[in-house]
Amino acid sequence: MYILFFLLWVIFNGKVTLEIVLFGIVIAGAVYAFCCKFLDYSPRKDWLIMRKFGYIIAYLGVLIWEIVKANAATLKLVASPHIRVQPVIVRFKTDLKTKTARVLLANSITLTPGTITVALQDNEYTVHCLDRRFSEGLSDSVFVRLLHKIEGQVAG
Known part of the structure; x- marks a missing residue:
């Protein structure tokens, strides 16, 4: 610093x-x-920040890439008249230990187009997804795996 x-x-x-x-x-x-x-x-x-700097940079890179992919998927969903949108609200839990990691995950989900974190209670997330396909793999996403590494845990 x-x-x-x-x-x-x-x-x-x-x-x-x-x-x-x-x-x-x-x-x-x-x-x-x-x-x-x-x-x-x-x-x-x-x-501690310097030790985890590589993981933090990797997390930012993954976040940007996921935002780009979600933009394309949302654009395809919204622009196509033949695809039927099936919005869904999903609840899932994570085993992230720190409040910072849980909030980072919630914000990353919200920053990704097509998904919004509606609530975060302890380690339970409530997420609104524009389409059912966007809800697949939220609980064990690449965000969760990288946040485990940043926390210093080994994600199984």
Whole structure:
């Protein structure tokens, strides 16, 4: 996080001089210290994020790809006069342990066209799907598998 603060300082200044770099080191340190003291942040959390950075990037890539695929499927469904739409509400549970992972899954489902997370109670999801086919595999999707890896669990 400190490096991110420093890089933002340099980028926002628009040029690199010795003075800007020295001030950036001090100001980034002050902002990082503030985050650690008042925002429940720590160098340990930085280390955990860096260890899982590859999985986080993979998750973002999968999310973008799933959004593109769902856009095409939704467009095909909406534009075709011969396909009969069968909306459905599905309930399923996951064994994700952290609240952050559960919320990420709910938001990923909502970001994917054709599906909306209606409710999330503990680990039970209620999802509205534009068509029955969109509900297939929600409980064991690639999102769930990657979130298990991010949580540090081995998904069976």
